[in-house]
Amino acid sequence: MGSLLIREWAGFQQFPSATQNKLIELLSKLKQENVNTLTILVMGKGGVGKSSTVNSLIGERVVTVNSFQSEALRPVMVSRTKGGFTLNIIDTPGLVEAGYVSYQALQLIKGFLLNKTIDVLLYVDRLDAYRVDDLDKQIIKAITGSFGRDIWHRSLLVLTHAQLCPPDELNYDVYSSKRSEALLKTIRIGARMRKQDFQDFTIPVVLVENSGRCTKNENDEKILPNGDAWIPSMVKAITDVATNRSRAIVVDKKLIDGSGSDEKGKLWIPVILGLQWLVVKWIERAIKSDIKRDIIKGNRP
């Protein structure tokens, strides 16, 4: 798996030169921090634009995207290298199936990530959805359960479909901040983080517009309605997260197997078994003595 040929980041050249400059700057900053490999995990519900985001980030159409059916049935890792720096992006299947969190998909992802290090998690959702519901919470919970709470220290909230006209005559910034607040709150609740903890590691929010009809500025960079070129700002956010003081998540056997409730109370198993054995013994003895008594009685009519 790992022996795969890592390709040159050809898509880098496809970025507008302004973007390229900014990216080079950011990457060199990473290098200064002695970060030569960056592994980004992309997760989220189905159909929110994970794969599209990966494509945008790489600058190539590496993952097939279909609007109406899920293409990615299993995780896919895309690796690109550029001047000694390696960027790995892992695209994952959607975490929801038929209204429930798909633990099967999660299991697949975990298996795939075995022995890999996750530097950054992109949690993807849509900006133009209005509501946050229980399902989102479930997803967060599932992710937390799988990779530990710490993963949120290495995560970014990516909101796709950012090119929108906010409803209710809301200001774009107000809208997006409201939406991201709602989602962040869900993440906090879903991951059961303490408020303080959560505030210490604020999860950066990145707005993304993957559509081909995204407006562009004079430098040919894709920009958001508020004028930001989003690819550089996303990469910047990623580098920030990658270099923050939290540890990268190393996915090992223990993390995968140890997750969930299986671990809890394992110690008690022998104890309870022993107790059971004692109880059974005791009952047996009681029965035997009872029979004995019966026999004695019966013999003496």
Place this chain on the structure above:
Amino acid sequence: MDSKASPPETTSHLSGFSSFSPHDVYDIDNSMNKNDIEVDKNGRATSNSGSVDGSENGRFVSEEKEEEEEFKTATEKPVVAVSGEKANEGEDADAPFLDFSEFFTPKSVLPVEKVTVNDDDAENHVVGVSQVRVLQKESFVGGGDEGLKGLLGEGFVKNLEIESAGSGENEGFVEKGLRENEISGEFPPSKKQEGGEEPKSEIIGGEQFVETNELGKVGEVEAEGVQFTGQGDAVVDTINVDTLGTGAAVGDVEGIKDIEIKGLEVPVDGNVCLENGFDKVNSNDEPVELKPVQTETESEKNLESLTNNNVETREVQSSGQDVAVVAKDDNSYSGNVIVANQEKEVAEIEAKSDFEAKPTDLEVERVGYVVENVSSAKVDAGDGDVTQAAEHDAESNQADAVHEAEHLENDRNHAGAHGQEKVSAISNVEVSEEEENHHPEEDDEIEGSATDGETDGMIFGSSEAAKQFLEELEQASGVGSHSGAESSRDHSQRIDGQIVTDSDEEVDTDEEGEGKELFDSAALAALLKAATGADSDGGGITITSQDGSKLFSVERPAGLGTSLRSLKPAARPNRTNIFAPSGLTSGGETETNLSEEEKKKLEKLQQIRVKFFRLVQRLGHSPDDSIATQVLYRLAVVAGRQNGQLFSLDDAKRTALQLEAEGKDDLNFSLNILVLGKTGVGKSATINSIFADEKTSIHAFEPGTTSVKEIVGTVDGVQIRVIDTPGLKSSGMEQGTNRKVLSSIKKFTKKCSPDIVLYVDRLDSQTRDLNDLPLLRSISNALGPSIWRSAIVTLTHAASAPPDGPSGSPLSYEVFVAQRSHVVQQSIGQAVGDMRLMNPSLMNPVSLVENHSACRKNRDGQKVLPNGQAWRPQLLLLGYSMKILSEASSLSKPQDPLDHRKLFGFRVRSPPLPYLLSWLLQSRTHPKLSTDQGGDNGDSDIDLADLSDSDQEEDDDEYDQLPPFKPLRRAQIAKLSKEQRKAYFEEYDYRVKLLQKKQWREELRRMKEMKKKGKVVADEFGDMGEDVDQENGSPAAVPVALPDMVLPPSFDGDNPAYRYRFLEPSSQLLARPVLDTHGWDHDCGYDGVNLEQSLAIASRFPAAVTVQVTKDKKEFNLHLDSSISAKHGENGSSMAGFDIQNVGKQLAYIVRGETKFKNFKRNKTAAGISVTFLGENIATGFKVEDQIALGKRLMLVGSTGTVRSQSDSAYGANLEVRLREADFPIGQDQSSLGLSLVKWRGDLALGANLQSQFSVGRNSKIAVRAGLNNKLSGQITVRTSTSDQLQIALVGIIPVVMAIYKSIRPGVSENYSMY
């Protein structure tokens, strides 16, 4: 191992072992035969589990233990153990019809209404591809022209494609329905009553199909013409071009050229405007079919649009599509102009479109047009003006087709005039096909529930089509042909439901109509068209009567057609001349025969129409809008045959205009809308938009609506009451919350029941992975699946930009909408689960909504969608239409209000021929007098002559010479050493075998003697059992009276099985319980009773009657078999039988007769006929069967037969080889290999079936059964029974373990790959 054990094994097993009566042996064969067929059809075995083997063995043992009886008894016992053979048979027979629906439906690919056309009509004779059959019907067409204007316009082709699929042979054909209208604008508009009786033509399509096959024509367009009309002007075309299917060779290049050129040259008479209401018919995913596209042409009124349209058409053509239409005229025109029209044409239309290249262009152009003529008639929401590329294509196709068709027709006219027989009639042809397929349904819907019907019509932008187009776009053009057959097959299956619907229709029609007129509406349509049509290009119409004679024909003068036509009532001169333009007269002659009641109904209907017109008017729509025309059409259908002056369309229109002009606000119309949907999709916003007012609070981030509430408002004078509901949650965990919400909704809806339901979702949310399924299921569960009947899928955020397609470039808006709608519709279908309920053609209509305040607006200040449509009026119109239609349909049958279940219940129009066929092909035992037992009456399986006396002597001797043998007690056996025991059992078995042989022979000998004695023994019959006993001293000879019943597949100790067992019959009447093999454990699995009686009538004619009645909560099944036979001499016997059984929900009465002859020593031939009465259908069948014995062990049985009903026939053949052990009745090993073939409606089902059973060792038997059909589905069953190797049972655990393992470690086998 398998609880679904197959009966045949069981039977033969035991019967071989125990029964010496040939009758029983024969049963085996029977059941095998049955099974063959059954399996082929079903792909699955219906079966009763007989765990009899075990019990038999057990008995064996127990016998021994019981006593040291004489050896004899021990051996006899097995006889009693013959278990459930009869029962098996009974149930066997039973099974097919229980499962019948399943097995039937897939076959019902073809529109059921197909009727064979064997017109012997002089002119029609020809290579008869498609024949048009018209049943004459009389009806009043009221205000001919004005009365039904353009109403009949919408046609949906539903099943056509399927047909093609069904018969693998026709790979490609294009089906095209064209309705063309011939009405000249010159008709005085006020012309009102041309009443009179009109023949109704019934055109029966589909049938040709079969014939086509037979004729070996490939790739024809089947069509038949029904034309009908709009009022003077409307031309409604429905074209269904199956582009993918066009593998067919295009015959005449010249022809193509001609056509094309003409198409280009002649601008369609100026008053043809093509409007494509992309009617979705099957919104299921078959990519293969193009949707029927409905093109409606409006004339006079929309002059402006006309020009546009012309332009458009041209554009289309120039845009690089070449549609080649090859018309092969198989007609021998009789030179008679009258005949000219509707015979069979074979038209091959090959549409090769270079779609890929053009779509965008088209789109652009389209948009352009849109701008130009907003007011033009294209109002279809879905396709609107800016349709997807796909639709464009379709349109263009159509356009071409239409043109061509018209041209062709022109030609034809010319031809007709000149007496040439060339060309043409394509238009006619197609039209009818379409029509017909359609009509029944529409009828039906209207009668039953309006909404359904509407649904059909109103789905915009058919997703299916879209899909197909996508496919096309991706593929090179014209490639698609391969995918044709397969997918269309799928399709066909999906359509079952629809067919079912059709069947309903039939019933309805029949009730109302006289005789067996099935397609009134179609007929009506044709008539109307004939009557009022004044086509621009003229043409002739002939409506052929059923027997091929013309009812009348209309000859149109060639040329551009405003000219009036003259009528030539050919066949029925006594008919009033309906078509004579009666100008302004408004006589009431036709109404005289309307009953008061009908009049009332029509009056009401007229009021509804007026209302509808007013509504349309208020919405600013034109009545020529596609939705509106559909509604009007359906109203017309509701009106039925009685079209009097009362029911004149123009009248209604005028009234409406007048009322509107007066500004009267007396419109008595209200609409209740229930709004459902996920949270945050914009339900409340939509409501606000509908009222154009802030009626309810909305909030972007929190649920704006927290409780069910009612919002009342008035829109254009229509009182609208909306039930706004809190958003539902899609998460599977939160369905509890949803249920609460839904139950409160339900309470609310009880108070005021909603007329329509808006199911709101976002257009731009790319929900997938069936995320909404829990939600949708909750809705269906709480409010009932019928809620979806009146549901409109409302997609909000309709202005959002389409996402990027697979190629990276954004999808076109139409494709986007189509795909998204398809996804939603599909998940609804899935949630409803029942495909009959949610059948493809009944997909919910989709409307688009954009509530955003920044939404683009048109000049009137109405929000418009990216495709330029103003969505609000569209949505309202949809709602109004649904309501209107449901009003109308309730009107049409006040005593029978909208019963959806009835609509979608299983009812068969045409009898399930394959099933009947399999029933027919079963070889049956002729009942025999006891005296004939084993007699050589041509029916027995046992050849007495086979046994030479010397043989017997030998055997007997062998047995008799054996030293005496004393069976041991069990206790004694236990003491034996292993070797001893083995030896003992070997000896024991050997002796048992010999003894059985001996008994068998004795039996045979006895039979022979009896035969020799002739009929003397007649009086023996009464107490036959006794007699036999005396004669043989062996109970083995008792005809196996009471087969034991099958024990339930349960290990349950308190199973009631034993309660009902009695092994010794107390009378001749056998009564047994019937076991439901699929029952649960701990469940009393008996849900029926089985009675059998055999008797002799007049002491000469043996008869047997079996009645089985099963009843459970849902259904009641009756199954009666009775037969009586008579013997002809030594070698022949005939049997007459009468059966009753449930087929679907109806009872089928089958009368059958059969004669068997033993013509050579080893050859038996049987021929039989059967007549089945099923509902109003009669199916006749004929079969021939031959049985050849090759040597003692090999038996070859072949049978073939056909069943025919109406025009439909099914053919089947069975071939079976049986191989038996040499000493068969005693040895039980036998194998059979069967092949069966059934052809029905062009669908060939081939199945192979292998059964084999053999003993392994002393106490084990293995039965293997394998079946495979040509759809590559099959089944293998292996049954083993053993009494000494219990561990074998553990094998049964393997699949269980495997399943568990798989579920525990799902992804084990999967390898992750990086890319």
